Each structure stands twice: as structure tokens, then as C-alpha cells.
Amino acid sequence: MVERLRQRGDLGDDTAMALGVGLKLFGEVMLDNRQHPLFADFLPRFGEFIRHLKQGGKSRQEAELACPPAIKLSRSCRAGTCRS
Structure with a gap:
């Protein structure tokens, strides 16, 4: 994670x-x-934040455009981390 951020x-x-x-x-x-109730509302948003961070700050739409149609269904592509 640190290296990716650097x-x-x-x-x-x-x-x-x-x-x-x-x-x-x-x-x-x-x-x-x-x-725990403390994290109930935040957990989904945290996941979205991490996905956004891994996409390099790209919007979801930009990340989807970068993935070839054949792999759009893969989990890594939905997370914006596919390597096309």
C-alpha cells in the first residue's frame, strides 16, 4: 500500500x-x-475509498473505460486494478 501511494x-x-x-x-x-455499530455505516464507504485510491484517483467511469470488455466482469477490474 505504501509503495503504491509513493x-x-x-x-x-x-x-x-x-x-x-x-x-x-x-x-x-x-x-x-x-x-460493531461504530463501523456499520463507515465500512462500505471505506471500501469505496480504498478502491478509489487504488484506481489512482480515477472516477469509476474512467476506470471502467480503461478495462477491455472481455475482463469487465472480473473482480479486479471492478475494483479498478485490472492490468490491460
């Missing part, structure tokens, strides 16, 4: 490291406690 180039190295580590730790705590 490669984006829109955050400084220290910021990318802090964000990557923070998201990783927070995500693990949230997943371990997904039934």
Missing part, C-alpha cells in the same frame, strides 16, 4: 507512508470489528 507521486514520501500505514491499521481494526 508511486502515485501526488503525496510526499512521508505523507504516503503515514497514510498507507494508517489505512492498513485502521482497515484491519475495522474488519476485525465489522459487526
Whole structure:
């Protein structure tokens, strides 16, 4: 996660490291406690945020346009991480 954030180039190295580590730790705590009411409303939005982050900040529509039609049904393509 940290390396992916660094490669984006829109955050400084220290910021990318802090964000990557923070998201990783927070995500693990949230997943371990997904039934807790504190996380009930936020979990789906967190997933959307992570997908958006992995797409490099692209909109869902831009990510879909980048994927060839033959692999649009794959999970990685829906997440914006397909390698065409």
C-alpha cells in the first residue's frame, strides 16, 4: 500500500507512508470489528475509498473505460486494478 501511494507521486514520501500505514491499521481494526455499530455505516464507504485510491484517483467511469470488455466482469477490474 505504501509503495503504491509513493508511486502515485501526488503525496510526499512521508505523507504516503503515514497514510498507507494508517489505512492498513485502521482497515484491519475495522474488519476485525465489522459487526460493531461504530463501523456499520463507515465500512462500505471505506471500501469505496480504498478502491478509489487504488484506481489512482480515477472516477469509476474512467476506470471502467480503461478495462477491455472481455475482463469487465472480473473482480479486479471492478475494483479498478485490472492490468490491460
